[in-house]
Amino acid sequence: MVTLPAPDTPEVSALRAAYFVSDSTGVTAETLGNALLANFPGIRFLKRTIPFVATDTEARSVAASIENDATAGRAPLLFITVKRAGLRSILSASKATVIDLLAGHLTELERALGTTASEQLGQFHGLGDTERYFARMRAVEYAIEHDDGQSARALDQADVVIIAPSRCGKTPTTMYLALQHGLRVANYPLTDDDFPSEGLPRAVAKYRERCFGLTTTPLRLSQVRHERRPSSRYSSLEQCTLELRRAEDLYRRNRVPFLNSSTKSVEEMSAVIMQTMKLRA
Amino acid sequence: MVTLPAPDTPEVSALRAAYFVSDSTGVTAETLGNALLANFPGIRFLKRTIPFVATDTEARSVAASIENDATAGRAPLLFITVKRAGLRSILSASKATVIDLLAGHLTELERALGTTASEQLGQFHGLGDTERYFARMRAVEYAIEHDDGQSARALDQADVVIIAPSRCGKTPTTMYLALQHGLRVANYPLTDDDFPSEGLPRAVAKYRERCFGLTTTPLRLSQVRHERRPSSRYSSLEQCTLELRRAEDLYRRNRVPFLNSSTKSVEEMSAVIMQTMKLRA
Structure with a gap:
């Protein structure tokens, strides 16, 4: 490791x-x-x-x-x-x-x-509780359908809506929560269009209490964006700094909890999100 | 749970x-x-x-x-x-x-x-080996980009190409392999158009040795498809039986290994796929 x-x-x-x-x-x-x-x-x-x-x-x-x-x-x-x-x-x-x-x-x-273990092979990673298993599989479908703000359909069924500027780690975190925990997670990208307003983007404003924000460091964001579109305005340190500052302001103004993805793994982010949003028993 | x-x-x-x-x-x-x-x-x-x-x-x-x-x-x-x-x-x-x-x-x-454990907190589910971590995150991106035959770009970089008729479990298996094991997995849907031919669909034929097929039972497939499009030809038991029979024929004719997803979890399917395709050390 x-x-x-x-x-x-x-x-x-x-x-x-x-x-x-x-x-x-x-x-x-x-x-x-x-x-x-x-x-x-x-x-x-x-x-x-x-x-x-x-x-x-x-x-x-x-x-x-x-x-x-x-x-x-x-x-x-x-x-x-x-x-x-x-x-x-x-x-x-x-x-x-x-x-x-x-x-x-x-x-x-x-x-x-006060009892003996079942003689059957342990089947925890088998189908096991099929209801729970199929809920996880449906959650993966839901996550793909709602990745990157693609669909506003059935957003009211989301357990969490992850919001963040492009390339802050929304998608892997969404997939992990769906696949491992069977949670219905939508994610929505914050773009320049969303910032003139004081409130959350119209598509997710109704679900403010289910929103969770991500941020990162400008340098890290610029590096990651550079892999996708080298030497563009999109990947410039200036643009990244601006977008992250605006996103964090938006989170604070709307009391949306958020965390910095640059020092956390998807497992850690998922654990924090579930704890903050009270998505565990 | x-x-x-x-x-x-x-x-x-x-x-x-x-x-x-x-x-x-x-x-x-x-x-x-x-x-x-x-x-x-x-x-x-x-x-x-x-x-x-x-x-x-x-x-x-x-x-x-x-x-x-x-x-x-x-x-x-x-x-x-x-x-x-x-x-x-x-x-x-x-x-x-x-x-x-x-x-x-x-x-x-x-x-x-013959040594003592490190005093630091165990960080296995932290960022840990960052190179391996970012490989996993890139694999998730790759999986989303190549889900359901969406993109033929960089298919030559796929570690595995999962092929199957619609709703046999391609997507969750793909996501699991990407997220947990950092494997680059593309998946490609087999449709009626693919069956008149003896060979694999053109888009994936070049990568035959990396193809892995999924099948299921007609009844299970019909149930799952029914959730998406009730009472359609697509979800009819007749159509499901036909598509699965043709898919299995295609796998056999082209010596593509395959397994039945109806009795296996994504964890089990992933373990079988990695073992069959020799994707483990």
């Missing part, structure tokens, strides 16, 4: 293999495994995700690959989310340090809940 | 509170916490995610909320990804069963790696 010198430079001490192995999609193993490894920025990891490991043969093939890494001196780490005990023991017998992300916690939970 | 009956209905035996508490976005706590709880389908959970818990005061306020749930008989579970030991001990002193998703594994990793 960290930018590192080339592998053969002498200051790099250790290259470690890290396997994320799952009997399902591998999303959980990858997410938690990466979160854990992020705490060791001084070490380089050669990462490999292997999803859908369901048979003894597949588990043995993973173990063989681990063996190769061990022989090559990359002392493998193995993060697993595998439910069947038989598969876990094949994997655990490999020459890796095994970090079992489920088994220990499942035992804690069985004790706390 | 789950649709629940009203809390006072008598058939609900146990309602347990489940907290996902994080010093960062809460993505890791939510992902793993939910994966664990999915193993106990017989129990209803009242879930609450609390991100950005950074101060003693905030931790105490979470503890107070947990106390309320405990008093109300909802015997809380508390999943935490919190790095500061001071905050962890405030939370752990609450009346919850604490499932610490990081601390134990970090100790295992410190031992295996």
